[in-house]
Amino acid sequence: MLAIQALILLFSLFALVNAWRRQKRGKISRVSAVLWSLLWIAVGVVVMQPESTTFLAHRLGVGRGVDLVTYLALLFIFFLLFRLFSRIEELEQDITRLVREIALQRAHNDDETAKRPD
Amino acid sequence: MRVLAIIPAFNEERTLGEVLQRVRPQVDEIVVIDDGSGDGTRAVAEESGATVLRHVINRGLGAALGTGFAWAAARGVDVAITLDADGQHDPADIPRFVEAISQGADVVIGSRLLDPKGMPWQRRIANHVGNLVTFLLFGAWVTDSQSGFRAFDRRALQLMEIRTNRMEVSSEIIAEARRKRLKLVEIPIEAIYTDYSLSKGQGFAVGLKTMAKLVLRRLQRRS
Numbered sequence: 001m002l003a004i005q006a007l008i009l010l011f012s013l014f015a016l017v018n019a020w021r022r023q024k025r026g027k028i029s030r031v032s033a034v035l036w037s038l039l040w041i042a043v044g045v046v047v048m049q050p051e052s053t054t055f056l057a058h059r060l061g062v063g064r065g066v067d068l069v070t071y072l073a074l075l076f077i078f079f080l081l082f083r084l085f086s087r088i089e090e091l092e093q094d095i096t097r098l099v100r101e102i103a104l105q106r107a108h109n110d111d112e113t114a115k116r117p118d
Numbered sequence: 119m120r121v122l123a124i125i126p127a128f129n130e131e132r133t134l135g136e137v138l139q140r141v142r143p144q145v146d147e148i149v150v151i152d153d154g155s156g157d158g159t160r161a162v163a164e165e166s167g168a169t170v171l172r173h174v175i176n177r178g179l180g181a182a183l184g185t186g187f188a189w190a191a192a193r194g195v196d197v198a199i200t201l202d203a204d205g206q207h208d209p210a211d212i213p214r215f216v217e218a219i220s221q222g223a224d225v226v227i228g229s230r231l232l233d234p235k236g237m238p239w240q241r242r243i244a245n246h247v248g249n250l251v252t253f254l255l256f257g258a259w260v261t262d263s264q265s266g267f268r269a270f271d272r273r274a275l276q277l278m279e280i281r282t283n284r285m286e287v288s289s290e291i292i293a294e295a296r297r298k299r300l301k302l303v304e305i306p307i308e309a310i311y312t313d314y315s316l317s318k319g320q321g322f323a324v325g326l327k328t329m330a331k332l333v334l335r336r337l338q339r340r341s
């Protein structure tokens with residue numbers, strides 16, 4: 001086994017365990033944990049048996065297994081990027097709700113102060 | 119009918135005072151949303167006697183309008199009119215918006231394109247693109263999806279959910295009106311293009327960003 005294989009294998013093992021730990025803590029759903037597990041298992045298999053991708057690649061009309069892995073990895077990164085953008089957008093909306101609440105609250109307080117005779 | 123004017127303002131101290139002066143006789147109440155301006159916008163608004171809601175940080179046009187709508191709902195007004203603080207809209211048009219509401223419209227959009235004279239050609243093209251994007255993403259067609267001069271009745275104020283923060287809001291409003299099956303009417307307005315408003319107005323980059331945000335909005339979970 002090459003050092004790089006061992007490293008990636010160790011990493012995916014760690015990531016797999018981590019996915020289920022996060023599931024236990026309620027951070028991700030059971031479905032996501034299963035999906036993440038499948039991904040990391042696939043990574044492990046591909047790392048140990050790189051030739052296994054050739055078969056799939058040929059069926060999909062891609063010349064080499066390595067190419068297929070590269071394409072998939074790229075797609076996956078796009079997916080992550082999209083999720084990141086969505087998450088940022090959600091955060092922006094949350095910040096706005098806070099800012100709005102403060103603005104309305106202050107107007108309300110000013111109103112109360114104005115009404116109080118002193 | 120009790121009419122409230124909602125005026126979003128971001129660094130508009132130069133024009134806001136005059137706008138407020140001219141809006142005043144047309145409505146019962148005015149609320150200015152000072153969206154984290156770094157100039158005297160707030161002071162100008164307070165001087166005129168308008169209610170000022172201040173965003174402690176700049177959150178964008180959509181966020182400011184959302185705050186205005188929340189205020190309108192809390193005040194229980196019958197009609198809320200939105201118009202720009204940069205002097206692009208003529209407050210003398212307000213009664214025609216109120217009229218359209220009393221004729222049964224829930225949402226009234228002031229369209230610059232029913233009669234597009236005086237509109238710079240770049241703006242016209244930008245507008246057509248905006249309309250097309252609004253239609254393709256949300257299936258709602260209007261002649262001026264990017265207009266900031268609008269009116270809403272109580273029903274619209276209650277039903278619409280505004281989520282976007284920046285310029286995307288104009289298309290979102292049209293989309294929401296359609297999704298909530300509100301009656302939308304367009305009336306012709308003339309937009310006033312001064313060097314000031316053009317220099318401050320939105321450019322190409324903002325247009326692209328707005329489009330991207332609209333795609334995200336379209337894909338967001340509907341709650």
Ligand SMILES: Nc1nc2c(ncn2[C@@H]2O[C@H](COP(=O)(O)OP(=O)(O)O)[C@@H](O)[C@H]2O)c(=O)[nH]1
Binds near residue numbers: 130
């Ligand atoms: N609240 C808020 N309003 C803004 C912001 N940027 C622009 N506006 C307001 O939105 C209105 C229209 O903006 P403008 O830049 O003139 O857009 P254009 O007329 O479509 O080119 C004006 O009343 C501005 O004061 C912002 O960041 N926050």
Ligand SMILES: [Mg+2]
Binds near residue numbers: 318
């Ligand atoms: Mg403008």
